[in-house]
Amino acid sequence: MTDSRLTRQIAFVVELDKLKTVLRQTLLADSSRRETDAEHSWHVATMALVLAEYAPPGTDIARAACMLLLHDVVEIDAGDTFIHDAAGNATKAAREQAAADRLFGLLPADQGAELRALWEEFEDADSASARYAHALDRLQPILNNFATQGGTWRPLGVRADQVLGLVGRIARGSPELAAYARGLVEEAVRRGYLAAAAPPTSMSLKDGPDR
């Protein structure tokens, strides 16, 4: 019994290794290459410790860190969906639920249910711990985009208003971190790392696509 339980847990642990092969859009801070999902997950889980004092009241920091360790494992099957990819994001939820079925299904049933509940809590983005975890998940790529002088923003034509939309999600978890991120976005526009916000639609028709 114990043996087959441990065997299933080890199979899950070995399966997790594949998260090291899923590439995100975000570049490393030295611009040398794109980061992997495993690296990103480590970075944001560690940020949960370092930035704990900016978490909302009621946050369980350890629970937020555990959520962040697991939040992207479904991308082993579903792949990484770029935050500004509208088509990809339309099918993301269904692909990720199927992935959760398979991956958490590798574990003994009680434990699979427990870890899936942690992942669902992150997905729901409702509890204090989950809102804090989401804030960090949004903040980290902004830090790396700033460090790389717009490494992802510039080639993909991302604009300040799109990034500020994500900052709104940081604010749900941490007003202080959102204020910091907003300052970084403004500085990024000043330095030319990030395009200014698009004007209203009627203007942008006149101004053309390369504005």
Place this chain on the structure above:
Amino acid sequence: MTDSRLTRQIAFVVELDKLKTVLRQTLLADSSRRETDAEHSWHVATMALVLAEYAPPGTDIARAACMLLLHDVVEIDAGDTFIHDAAGNATKAAREQAAADRLFGLLPADQGAELRALWEEFEDADSASARYAHALDRLQPILNNFATQGGTWRPLGVRADQVLGLVGRIARGSPELAAYARGLVEEAVRRGYLAAAAPPTSMSLKDGPDR
């Protein structure tokens, strides 16, 4: 005050990104490349959750996971030292203490001291949480070496007795995980992923270097 505190914390968070550029000897389970320290840290911290029921009495699982998130950050300055590299291991402690001074020194003093204490607790390998963390830190490369049919063991000529020495450290944190690792080492020898233990010295002189 708050601003300069947050600025120092963010500087630490951005500095952490460098752990994604430190390569370990261990290969990914698909043998495609060596894993980074950040990926390894994510893997073992996540293992702390999955294998929690095999931790020694008195373990604080969240504390063990936090230790594992931080346990290799000193390698940003000190580099990764291969476990079977005797010369490198002789100078490792001094190099890592200097790295800890610089890295944790980036943080506000109270927080730098707190996170350094967590790292020191891991280094001391004495508390239940630290012994559990060490067990996982030793188990993960064995799992990956088995998955890659001796990916690191074969080219570097590692022998079963050397790996079994590490299994002894797993046993200090978890007899069940040590038993599992021992079974894996035996199977690895049977399959030819790992050289058998060296015979006693007097024999090996007769048998020659390529035994």
